[in-house]
Amino acid sequence: MADAGHLQDAIGMLEHGDADDLFELGVWFDSGRWVAQDRAHARDLFGRAADAGSPQADTILTNFLGNGTGGSRDWAAAVDRLRQRSATDERAAFELDLIEQMDLDENGNPTEIAMDQLLSASPNIRLVPGLLTKGECAYLAVAAGPYLQPATVVDNLSGKAIRNPIRTSETAVMTPPLESLVIQAINRRLAAATETNVYQGEPLQVLRYQPGQEYKPHIDAIPSLDNQRVWTALVYLNDGYEGGETQFVSGAFVRGQTGTALIFRNVDDEGRPDKRTAHRGCPVTKGTKLLASRWIRERPFAPDPNQHANA
Numbered sequence: 001m002a003d004a005g006h007l008q009d010a011i012g013m014l015e016h017g018d019a020d021d022l023f024e025l026g027v028w029f030d031s032g033r034w035v036a037q038d039r040a041h042a043r044d045l046f047g048r049a050a051d052a053g054s055p056q057a058d059t060i061l062t063n064f065l066g067n068g069t070g071g072s073r074d075w076a077a078a079v080d081r082l083r084q085r086s087a088t089d090e091r092a093a094f095e096l097d098l099i100e101q102m103d104l105d106e107n108g109n110p111t112e113i114a115m116d117q118l119l120s121a122s123p124n125i126r127l128v129p130g131l132l133t134k135g136e137c138a139y140l141a142v143a144a145g146p147y148l149q150p151a152t153v154v155d156n157l158s159g160k161a162i163r164n165p166i167r168t169s170e171t172a173v174m175t176p177p178l179e180s181l182v183i184q185a186i187n188r189r190l191a192a193a194t195e196t197n198v199y200q201g202e203p204l205q206v207l208r209y210q211p212g213q214e215y216k217p218h219i220d221a222i223p224s225l226d227n228q229r230v231w232t233a234l235v236y237l238n239d240g241y242e243g244g245e246t247q248f249v250s251g252a253f254v255r256g257q258t259g260t261a262l263i264f265r266n267v268d269d270e271g272r273p274d275k276r277t278a279h280r281g282c283p284v285t286k287g288t289k290l291l292a293s294r295w296i297r298e299r300p301f302a303p304d305p306n307q308h309a310n311a
């Protein structure tokens with residue numbers, strides 16, 4: 001893009017354009033591409049694009065209404081919008097069906113969650129069989145599919161996300177615009193299972209390991225991070241593959257069935273990375289392993305003044 005004048009001209013054209021133009025400009029403000037990130041403005045543009053007939057904008061607006069991105073949060077309004085789209089959009093109908101099968105309160109929080117089984121008291125390691133249904137697991141695989149990319153890890157020297165042979169799977173990061181109401185409700189279930197606020201979670205990731213791929217031994221807490229990753233929640237999304245167990249240095253060896261969550265605390269009582277939680281995802285030897293993972297921080301991960309009203 002050339003100088004600021006030309007950029008202003010482009011923005012002006014998109015502002016006065018059709019549904020696709022408004023959607024495109026919404027993506028710019030949502031992502032901070034070309035312009036300073038402004039999610040409230042992005043939300044407004046997605047609303048205008050949706051009114052002008054863009055189904056993609058309607059999807060993102062639904063997600064922002066549900067998760068409180070760029071403005072206030074209104075779960076009931078988000079579900080209504082999904083219901084309207086479900087008449088013409090198969091994916092929306094699939095999502096609405098899953099939402100309607102969940103026991104949720106008026107804010108999208110679970111009214112009850114499955115019982116957990118303690119694997120270790122210190123460090124705290126727990127299994128929650130059946131935290132997700134098989135339908136929800138299948139949905140996550142479908143929703144993440146188009147966004148799978150080679151996984152990265154945070155580089156201790158630069159702080160940047162880089163490719164690293166320690167983690168050879170592919171990963172989809174389900175950021176706020178991609179966070180459908182089903183994913184939001186699942187994130188709220190993971191928050192309930194860890195007794196945390198949903199906004200402490202980093203975006204849900206969906207990992208896909210193929211034969212030979214693995215996640216070498218590591219600790220999910222990051223040295224000297226201010227807002228530490230205090231919990232990890234993993235959910236096994238399928239079975240039928242070989243290898244691929246999650247193994248702790250302490251010896252615990254986990255291969256959950258479809259829908260089982262593995263939850264563990266990454267820090268000790270002083271909040272320091274707990275080396276006893278070092279673990280790995282063993283190489284898959286046959287088939288494909290799908291896993292959802294959420295790293296949960298000590299405090300809200302991406303604070304937004306609007307997000308806590310009815311978190």
Ligand SMILES: O=C(O)CCC(=O)C(=O)O
Binds near residue numbers: 220232247280281282
């Ligand atoms: O693949 C696994 O079983 C482990 C994944 C993992 O350690 C992580 O996502 O932090």
Ligand SMILES: [Fe+2]
Binds near residue numbers: 219220279
């Ligand atoms: Fe990990």
